[in-house]
Amino acid sequence: MKKEPICLIINGDSYDLFVPTHRTLLDVLREDLGLMGTKKGCGEGECGACTVLLDGQPVNSCLVLAIQAVGKKITTIEGLASGNQLHPLQEAFVQHGAIQCGFCSPGFILTAKALLDSNPAPTEQEVREAVAGNLCRCTGYQNIIEAILAAAKEMGDAKNA
Amino acid sequence: MPEYKVIGKPIIPPEAYLKATGQAQFTCDIKLPGMLWGKVLRSPLAHAKIHFIDTSKAAKMPGVKAVVTFKDTPGLPFGTGIIDDWTIFARDKVRFVGDEVAAVAAVDEDTATEALSLIRVEYEELPAVIDIEQALRPEAPLVHQHAPGNLANRFFVERGNIEQAFTKADFIVEDTFTTTQVYQAYLETMNAVAHAQNGKITLWASTQVPSKLRLTYAKALNIPMQDIRVIKPFVGGGFGAKFENMVDLAAMVLSEKSSRPVKIVNTREEDFIAGNPRVPMKIWVKLGLKKDGTILAKEVRIIAGNGARTVYGPPIMATACYRIDSLYRIHNIRTEGLLVYTNTVPTGCFRGFGNAQMTFALESLLDRAAYEMGLDPAEVRLINAVQSGDVSAHGWYISRSGLTDCIRKATEASDWEAKRLSPKEGKIKKGIGLACCNHVSGNRPFFRPFDGSAAIIRIGEDGKAFLIHGESDIGQGQNTVFAQIAAESLGIPFQDITVAEVDTQISPFGLGSFATRGTVMGGNGIIAACQQAKQMILNHAAAMLAKPADNLDIVEGKIIVKDTPDQHITVAEVTRNYMFSHGGAPMIAVGNYVPDTVLPDDKRYGNISPVYPFGCQIAEVEVNTETGQVQVTGFWAAHDVGRVINSLTLPGQVHGGVATGIGWALSENMIYDSNGHIQNPGFLDYRIPGSLDLPNQFHAIFIESDDPKGPFGAKGIGEPALNPTAAAVANAVYNAIGVRINQLPLTPEKILAALRGKND
Numbered sequence: 021m022k023k024e025p026i027c028l029i030i031n032g033d034s035y036d037l038f039v040p041t042h043r044t045l046l047d048v049l050r051e052d053l054g055l056m057g058t059k060k061g062c063g064e065g066e067c068g069a070c071t072v073l074l075d076g077q078p079v080n081s082c083l084v085l086a087i088q089a090v091g092k093k094i095t096t097i098e099g100l101a102s103g104n105q106l107h108p109l110q111e112a113f114v115q116h117g118a119i120q121c122g123f124c125s126p127g128f129i130l131t132a133k134a135l136l137d138s139n140p141a142p143t144e145q146e147v148r149e150a151v152a153g154n155l156c157r158c159t160g161y162q163n164i165i166e167a168i169l170a171a172a173k174e175m176g177d178a179k180n181a
Numbered sequence: 182m183p184e185y186k187v188i189g190k191p192i193i194p195p196e197a198y199l200k201a202t203g204q205a206q207f208t209c210d211i212k213l214p215g216m217l218w219g220k221v222l223r224s225p226l227a228h229a230k231i232h233f234i235d236t237s238k239a240a241k242m243p244g245v246k247a248v249v250t251f252k253d254t255p256g257l258p259f260g261t262g263i264i265d266d267w268t269i270f271a272r273d274k275v276r277f278v279g280d281e282v283a284a285v286a287a288v289d290e291d292t293a294t295e296a297l298s299l300i301r302v303e304y305e306e307l308p309a310v311i312d313i314e315q316a317l318r319p320e321a322p323l324v325h326q327h328a329p330g331n332l333a334n335r336f337f338v339e340r341g342n343i344e345q346a347f348t349k350a351d352f353i354v355e356d357t358f359t360t361t362q363v364y365q366a367y368l369e370t371m372n373a374v375a376h377a378q379n380g381k382i383t384l385w386a387s388t389q390v391p392s393k394l395r396l397t398y399a400k401a402l403n404i405p406m407q408d409i410r411v412i413k414p415f416v417g418g419g420f421g422a423k424f425e426n427m428v429d430l431a432a433m434v435l436s437e438k439s440s441r442p443v444k445i446v447n448t449r450e451e452d453f454i455a456g457n458p459r460v461p462m463k464i465w466v467k468l469g470l471k472k473d474g475t476i477l478a479k480e481v482r483i484i485a486g487n488g489a490r491t492v493y494g495p496p497i498m499a500t501a502c503y504r505i506d507s508l509y510r511i512h513n514i515r516t517e518g519l520l521v522y523t524n525t526v527p528t529g530c531f532r533g534f535g536n537a538q539m540t541f542a543l544e545s546l547l548d549r550a551a552y553e554m555g556l557d558p559a560e561v562r563l564i565n566a567v568q569s570g571d572v573s574a575h576g577w578y579i580s581r582s583g584l585t586d587c588i589r590k591a592t593e594a595s596d597w598e599a600k601r602l603s604p605k606e607g608k609i610k611k612g613i614g615l616a617c618c619n620h621v622s623g624n625r626p627f628f629r630p631f632d633g634s635a636a637i638i639r640i641g642e643d644g645k646a647f648l649i650h651g652e653s654d655i656g657q658g659q660n661t662v663f664a665q666i667a668a669e670s671l672g673i674p675f676q677d678i679t680v681a682e683v684d685t686q687i688s689p690f691g692l693g694s695f696a697t698r699g700t701v702m703g704g705n706g707i708i709a710a711c712q713q714a715k716q717m718i719l720n721h722a723a724a725m726l727a728k729p730a731d732n733l734d735i736v737e738g739k740i741i742v743k744d745t746p747d748q749h750i751t752v753a754e755v756t757r758n759y760m761f762s763h764g765g766a767p768m769i770a771v772g773n774y775v776p777d778t779v780l781p782d783d784k785r786y787g788n789i790s791p792v793y794p795f796g797c798q799i800a801e802v803e804v805n806t807e808t809g810q811v812q813v814t815g816f817w818a819a820h821d822v823g824r825v826i827n828s829l830t831l832p833g834q835v836h837g838g839v840a841t842g843i844g845w846a847l848s849e850n851m852i853y854d855s856n857g858h859i860q861n862p863g864f865l866d867y868r869i870p871g872s873l874d875l876p877n878q879f880h881a882i883f884i885e886s887d888d889p890k891g892p893f894g895a896k897g898i899g900e901p902a903l904n905p906t907a908a909a910v911a912n913a914v915y916n917a918i919g920v921r922i923n924q925l926p927l928t929p930e931k932i933l934a935a936l937r938g939k940n941d
Contacts, residue, residue, distance in 0.1 A: 040291075046529050051290075052886040056210035057203015059417075061368045062449040064862035069368055097203035114193055117829045118838065121656025122200025123368040124416030129201065148872040155864060157366050157418055158656055159833050160840030161872040 026090050026124075026174045030055070031099025037085050037108035049096060056096035056146040057126050061155070067155030069128035072096050078134040097126035100133065108178075109133055113164070120158035128154050132168045140179075141172055186737070188893045191829035193359070193551050194661040196415070205415045208387040209446050217246055217286040217896060219435045219445035220293040221428070222300050223455060224275035224282055227309035227857025228322060230271055231302060232281070233513045239285055239299040244292040247439035248300070250283045254434055255403035261425050262397070262628065264333065265493040265556075266325055269401055270573070275304070276324055276489035276859050278526050279454035281427045282757030286435040291766040309524035311857050313486040316521040324522035326487055328930055333487040334495040334520040338504045338785045339515035340574040346478035350469030354550045355879035358542035359924040360907075361850040362461040362486065362505060364392055364453055365531050366841075366869045369417020371456060372446035375432035382433050384814030388418045389653045390693035391683045393628070397425045402433060413683040416655040419528030419694065420841070422457045423655065424492065453862035457529030458851060459495045461486040464542040469513075470550055476559035479506075481539075485520045494520050496627055497598045500535030503785060505543055507573035507737060507793060508584070508619040509565035512639025514574055516886045530695060532903045541925065544616035544908035549921060557601075558912070559592050562617050562797070569886070576786045580895075583821025583886035584617060587797035590882050591615070591819035595799045605917055608802050611814075612917025616908035617797045621790035622701035622897035625778040628692055634706030635689035635773035638767040639669065642760045642767075644738065646671060648683040651691020652703040657899060658830040659699045665826055666704045666892050670711030671718075672735030673752055689771075697897030700826065704772065709772030717768050722755045772879050776890075792888045794896040796820040797900045798839065798846045800909040801876075804917040806936055813843055813875065819882040820901055824894035835881040835902045842906020844870045850926050872922040 022034070022041045029055070039048055042068065046063075049055040049072070058081055061069030063170045065080040072081045073095035077106070079167055100107045109129050128151055135150040137140060142150065147168045191273040199205040236248040254269040261267075283300050287293035287338035308322040315321055317329040324331055347353060374385040382402075388394055391411040395589040399406040416423065431564050436442040447455070462485045469478040483501055487494035500619050502518040533540070567583040573579065592598070592615070625632045639651040649669050654660040664678040671678075683691065689706075692698070713734060722740040732743050740750045758766055781787035801815035818835045823833055848868045852860040861867040868874075887894035904914050907925060921936040 028409045043203050050210075054212065055203075059207075059368070060209070060446075060865055061370075064449065064863060064865070066449075067368065093927065097201075101202055106198070106201065108607065113201050114197040117191075117193075117833045119194075119197045119200045120830075120833055121368065121416060121418040122197070123207065123656075125200050126203050144877060148877075150388070152871050152873050155366075155368065155869060155871060157368060157869060159843065160836030160838075160870075160875055160879070162875075163833055163835040165872065 024087055026087055027088055028086065028094060030094045031096060040126065041087055043086050044082050045084040045086045045089050048086040049081060055096050055098055059123050059126060061123065068127045069124050070132065071130045071154065073134055075128055077133060077139060078131045095130065095132060100129065108174045109170065111173040112167040116163045116167035116170060118159060118163040118167035124154060124156045128164055136172050136175060140176055144169060185669050185893065187665045187675050189828060190230065190666055192453050192661055192675055192827050193829060194658050200822055206620035207369055207415045207417050209369060209373055210386045211374045211385050211414065213374065213376060213442040214889065216442040217288060217294045217439060218290040218442055219284055219286045219432050219443045220297050220461045221431050221445065222278040222283040222297045223451065224231050224278060226304055226306055227278050228276060228307040229275050229304035230307060231275065233303050234283060234307060234436060235301040236283060242296050242299060244288040245285060245296045246285065246441060247286040247435050249434050249438050250363055253438055257401065257403055259397065259401040259492060260491055261566050272870055277526050279322060279526055279771045280489065281431060284431040284435055286439050288660065302715065311523055311525055311853050311855065313463065313484050313521050313523055316523045317519065318871060324524055328522055329524040331521050332560045333491060333881060334498060336499045336518035338503050343478045343480055343513045343515045346513035347469040350477050351472040352470045352550065352554055353467065354546060354553065356546050356923055358464045358545060360462045360538040360541055361844050361925045362528060363459045363531065363849045364456065364851060364867060365420040365422040365458065365615045367418030367422065370447040370449055370452040371423065371426055373429040373432040374438040374442060374444045376439065376442040377433065377436040382435060382436065383410045383412065385412050386427060386429055387416050387423055389423045389655050389695060391653060391685055392651050392690045393684050393693060394425060394429065395617050397432060398433065400732060401430055410848055411685045413653060419655040420532045421534065421695065423509060424457065424529060424886060426457065432905065433505050449864065450862045452680055454526055454859050456729060457492045457527060459531035460494055460528040462501060462538045466542050467545050468546055468550055471527055474551060474554065474556050474564045476509055476511050476565050479511050481516040483518040486525065486528055487520045487522050488525050488527035489522065490527045492527045494528060496754040497530065497535040501574055504536045504663040505539045505568055505619065506575055507579060507745050508578045508617060510567060510571065512574045525853060532838060533900050534696065540616065540904045541616050541907045544905060544919065545923060548912040548915065553804055558615055562588050576788055578788045578792065580796055580890055581886040581888040583884035584795040586884045587795055587821055588617065588820040590728060590884065591797045593818045594880055594882060595801065595817040598800060600801065601916060608806050610806060610917040611801065612804065612913045613799060613801045614909050614912025615797065615799045616912060618795065618901050618904035620697050620794050620901040620904060622792045623698040623776055623778065623790045624696040625789040626780055626801060627696060628778065632692065632778060633775040634691060634700065634702040634774060636707040636710040636914045637689065638710045638770045640714060640756045640768040642757040644751060644756045645677040645679065646673065647679050650703055650707065650708065651683055651688040652699050653694040655694050657834060658827060659694065661830060662700055662826045662890060663703055665708055667706050667711055669893065671715055673738045691707035693846065697794065697901065699898045700895050700897050701891050704895065705774035706772060708892055709774050710770050713770035713772050714768060717770060718752060721759045725750065725755060725758060776920045791890040792823060792896045794821055794898065796901045796905060798905045798909045800913040802913040802917055804912060804932065806918060809932035811847055811927060811932065816876045816877040817880045817882065819884060820898060821884040821886050821896065822898050823888040823891040823896035824885050825883050826893065826895050831883065831898065832881040836879060838902020839906050840870050840875055842903045843875060843910060845925050846907040846910035869918045881907055
């Protein structure tokens with residue numbers, strides 16, 4: 021088994037690791053670093069539960085090798101809040117009943133963050149398209165869509181204030 | 182209805198903050214010192230004899246700490262309390278692709294996976310039976326020797342006189358419907374962490390039924406129940422699947438053998454091929470009606486697929502056979518159900534528990550009857566709707582029925598009449614369809630020893646309450662509803678209630694999350710515990726204040742003297758005084774609720790649930806007649822929930838149920854090849870609805886029928902939210918294109934074939 025020494029920058033912290041070259045970013049986050057907020061829903065890039073941001077872009081971390089993430093800025097759900105201050109998207113998910121079992125929530129929140137970073141005032145259809153790769157079985161998406169639209173408005177209002 | 186302080190309010194589940202920040206710990210997130218990874222070796226064949234299993238190479242592999250097969254288990258047959266057709270790992274035969282043959286525990290997942298490939302199993306392949314109808318043929322291979330003809334169970338019920346009733350009918354209609362085996366698709370696959378120490382085992386389980394696991398697993402492992410401790414962390418959805426399962430048992434056996442904690446997490450594919458998907462059914466229904474739409478008689482025959490061992494097939498089939506007879510006033514009934522073994526994945530509970538299957542059949546056929554008789558389908562439902570005070574043909578007492586209101590509100594809100602009668606023109610045709618449902622909140626025969634619930638309230642020196650129950654929050658927000666009920670009952674703020682994690686070492690024996698029972702059973706148990714706790718507080722306050730206890734009350738955490746409004750002390754002052762004058766003892770109250778339901782007699786007669794929820798759903802669809810694609814564009818779901826407990830989380834229950842129902846209606850189906858391999862065991866080929874597949878226009882409407890038997894008037898919502906959805910969608914497709922498809926799912930291929938048939 022070939023291993024490589026790598027350094028990953030995750031939520032602003034750097035981690036020196038020695039990982040098998042075939043090890044996924046997801047497994048490194050969860051199994052090696054204990055960052056359990058990133059969930060493994062299928063391991064095949066089909067459910068979006070393991071979504072993290074690589075340089076701001078949402079990726080299925082089960083389809084990214086850890087060695088491919090070297091030199092990129094990795095954001096996981098643990099890195100979104102500032103201290104005890106939740107990100108407006110996190111707050112909106114909580115307030116709008118967008119979270120039931122919560123297993124898909126980290127992935128949705130990060131996908132939504134990437135959307136709002138590039139499109140601060142999306143339409144409902146744009147939100148639905150952006151999260152189409154994230155599966156949820158509890159909510160029927162209704163409250164998730166509402167939460168993302170509400171967070172967009174909240175963040176827009178804060179910017180204009 | 183009285184106005185409450187906490188009941189009916191939009192209360193945020195406190196754990197939502199943990200879930201939004203990635204801090205919520207699910208079973209699959211648990212890491213214990215020295216923990217091993219377990220992996221299960223599964224059968225590649227649907228039916229085969231096992232000649233021998235050689236585990237020696239795997240056991241010698243560096244990093245492997247335990248390899249186990251049937252020989253490492255007590256070898257006792259066991260089951261979920263219905264048919265003892267389970268063993269831990271296959272004994273001498275495998276009976277479905279995915280059947281558990283052996284398991285390995287190793288230092289990491291890669292090592293465990295590699296070790297599986299070193300286990301040699303010599304199989305002798307046997308003819309397999311995959312199809313439920315073929316399984317009943319005399320020449321079909323036998324799945325179990327104890328079940329001649331592959332018959333796992335038979336159900337029969339008869340009321341009134343159907344022959345006579347059919348002769349009086351003005352209109353008779355009959356048809357056959359097929360409902361598919363579908364997968365619950367919770368996002369957290371089945372997984373477990375087990376730790377055996379000193380002859381006792383702790384199991385962290387992703388489960389709906391913590392106490393029942395303990396009961397079943399004690400029998401399987403041949404150890405006393407008290408030697409198993411089940412802890413339920415956050416659960417990433419269940420929808421019926423997460424009852425007893427082999428993943429838990431494999432982890433427990435591996436931990437016993439290795440003396441180390443062991444975690445097993447199903448891959449998504451394993452979860453598809455060896456979970457507990459929905460019981461597939463073939464349902465023949467015949468209805469006799471009067472000219473005005475009154476149903477006079479109903480005859481039903483069902484063949485249901487149990488899979489290769491019994492999870493909950495018998496009660497699910499029973500439910501399909503007779504639960505729906507409390508939806509409409511039908512008194513001439515004959516129903517026969519046959520449950521068959523096949524060499525396919527064992528089937529189990531899925532939101533709706535058999536009633537969803539039958540609702541698709543009956544509500545589709547009733548719709549057809551209405552159209553063929555020239556009646557409004559909504560009117561036909563209204564004529565037959567069960568009313569408050571009715572006793573159904575099977576002796577079920579309907580204390581409150583909001584069904585009529587559900588139909589009226591849903592049709593009003595959706596502009597039903599105009600849309601139904603609108604001309605269907607163009608390539609993309611719009612249609613609207615309606616279906617109703619009933620359900621239970623608790624199911625007395627499910628667990629024969631009892632139904633009901635108990636709760637413990639512990640109040641410490643700070644006046645805050647710790648609520649201990651044995652039911653199961655699996656993400657639906659059950660704990661928040663329980664805390665609301667406790668806060669309202671005790672008269673203290675919601676924030677002062679902490680709900681304990683279910684842990685069988687301290688929790689009451691809770692039956693758990695199924696049968697839409699949690700809110701009603703658990704809630705009533707909590708009210709009973711709170712009434713006792715409140716009386717303890719008032720009695721002690723009475724002594725402190727030198728006032729009679731019946732002159733005191735608790736309001737927002739304060740003890741008030743009813744006739745002296747400005748005099749009060751806090752609950753915290755009373756409970757602190759109590760604790761410090763009782764050697765540190767907290768105030769503890771244990772309350773229980775036993776519903777006034779009965780075990781049905783040998784003719785299946787008897788009231789099985791204290792309250793009965795109802796609903797009416799209306800789907801609006803667009804059918805592309807060139808591609809056959811169906812898009813649900815609008816949805817109105819009106820549900821009689823008795824009383825809204827949490828106005829924030831309740832709509833989410835309906836949204837989720839409907840979404841799953843739309844998936845069942847339009848795309849989901851576990852497809853087998855002739856060798857018993859599931860062809861689509863992943864989310865790419867087995868499509869559950871995504872955000873683009875569901876309507877933007879979604880309206881949840883709640884009818885508050887205020888049931889005197891429900892906690893604060895409430896009934897359950899979990900399963901009714903899904904029961905009528907597939908029929909509503911299918912009926913809308915009929916309204917759009919004038920053809921009926923009785924075989925789920927309504928795929929583009931079937932729509933196009935039906936359209937071709939219509940035009941020929």
